Amino acid sequence: MIVLNERKQHVLAAARRLFLENGFLHTSIQNILDEAGISKGTFYNYFSSKNECLIEIIRQSWEESAILRNEIAAGRPDGPEVMGEQILIRLRLNREQNLLPLFDAILSSGDEELREFMKKIHLSELAWSESRIVEVYGEWTRPFAADAAVLQFGMLSQFLRFSAILNIKEDFPVIISFILRRLEVLLRDMADHNEWLIPPGRFAAPGASPPPPPVSETAERLCRLAGSLNGEKRKTGEEYAEFLSGELRSGLPRLMIIRTIAGPFRKLFEGTPLESEARSIMRDVWQTVRQKTEQPKEDAAE
Missing domain, CATH: 1.10.10.60 (Homeodomain-like)
Structure with missing residues (x-):
C-alpha cells in the first residue's frame, strides 16, 4: 500500500x-x-482521467493545510491570533505549491466536473471559516457567522487583488490581522441589529469529502506506518501511534492532547518516502476526531 x-x-x-x-x-x-x-x-x-489527476493535486494540498491548521493550535489558547495563522497557512501553501495557475486553469476550462470540484472546495473553506468564527468569538456569533465568513473571504480576496494592481507589497499577516479586527466589529453590528442573510450551516456541501474510514482501520494504519520507521524513531513512532489509536477508539477524543501528539508523529516522516502516506493517515485521524467531537453538539441541539 x-x-x-x-x-x-x-x-x-x-x-x-x-x-x-x-x-x-x-x-x-x-x-x-x-x-x-x-x-x-x-x-x-x-x-480515471486527467481531470481526476488535477483534482487529486489540489485535494492533497487542501488536506495538508487542514492538517497544519489543526497542528498549529496545539498547546495554545484559541483566539483570533490562532485563526489568523490558520488562514495564513492556506495562503502560503497556495503560493509555495504554485496552485493559483491551476485554479485559473479550472475556472477558464469550462469543464463542469472541475468547476463543481472547485465549488465544493470553496464551500468547504467557507464552512471552515464559519465554524472557526463561532469557536473564536463565541456562540453568540452563530446566526451571523456564515455572513461573516463570506465577508472575511471577500475582504481578503480584494485586498490581495488590489495589492497586485497597486503594486503594494503583500504582507499576509498584517492584512489578515486587519481583516479579523474589522470582522469582529461587523459581527457585533449584525448582533446589535439581529440581521443576517445566510442561515447557519448552508455551506455544508454533500459529498465534499468522503466520510472517514472505520476507526479500527485508521488505528491499524497508524501502527503499521510507525512500524516502518527505523531505530529510535520507530520506538517513538510506535508510542505516538498507540496513544493516537487509543484516543480514536475512546468515546470522546481529547482534542488538545491529540493536537500535541499528531504534529510530532507526522513530522517523523518528513523528507522520507512515507511522508505522503503519513499525511493521508493524519487526514483520516482529524476527520474522525472532528466527527466524534461534533456529534455530542448535534445531539444536544436536537
Whole structure:
C-alpha cells in the first residue's frame, strides 16, 4: 500500500510540472506518461482521467493545510491570533505549491466536473471559516457567522487583488490581522441589529469529502506506518501511534492532547518516502476526531 502511494505521488509530481509548464489544457495524458515514465495502465490504475489527476493535486494540498491548521493550535489558547495563522497557512501553501495557475486553469476550462470540484472546495473553506468564527468569538456569533465568513473571504480576496494592481507589497499577516479586527466589529453590528442573510450551516456541501474510514482501520494504519520507521524513531513512532489509536477508539477524543501528539508523529516522516502516506493517515485521524467531537453538539441541539 505504501509503495503504491509512493508511485502515485511520483505521477502527481510529473503531472503538476507539466500542468504548470504547458497549461492544463495543453497537457495530454500521453505527456504525463512520458514525463513520469509509466504505462497507460499504471496511470489508469490511479486516475480515471486527467481531470481526476488535477483534482487529486489540489485535494492533497487542501488536506495538508487542514492538517497544519489543526497542528498549529496545539498547546495554545484559541483566539483570533490562532485563526489568523490558520488562514495564513492556506495562503502560503497556495503560493509555495504554485496552485493559483491551476485554479485559473479550472475556472477558464469550462469543464463542469472541475468547476463543481472547485465549488465544493470553496464551500468547504467557507464552512471552515464559519465554524472557526463561532469557536473564536463565541456562540453568540452563530446566526451571523456564515455572513461573516463570506465577508472575511471577500475582504481578503480584494485586498490581495488590489495589492497586485497597486503594486503594494503583500504582507499576509498584517492584512489578515486587519481583516479579523474589522470582522469582529461587523459581527457585533449584525448582533446589535439581529440581521443576517445566510442561515447557519448552508455551506455544508454533500459529498465534499468522503466520510472517514472505520476507526479500527485508521488505528491499524497508524501502527503499521510507525512500524516502518527505523531505530529510535520507530520506538517513538510506535508510542505516538498507540496513544493516537487509543484516543480514536475512546468515546470522546481529547482534542488538545491529540493536537500535541499528531504534529510530532507526522513530522517523523518528513523528507522520507512515507511522508505522503503519513499525511493521508493524519487526514483520516482529524476527520474522525472532528466527527466524534461534533456529534455530542448535534445531539444536544436536537
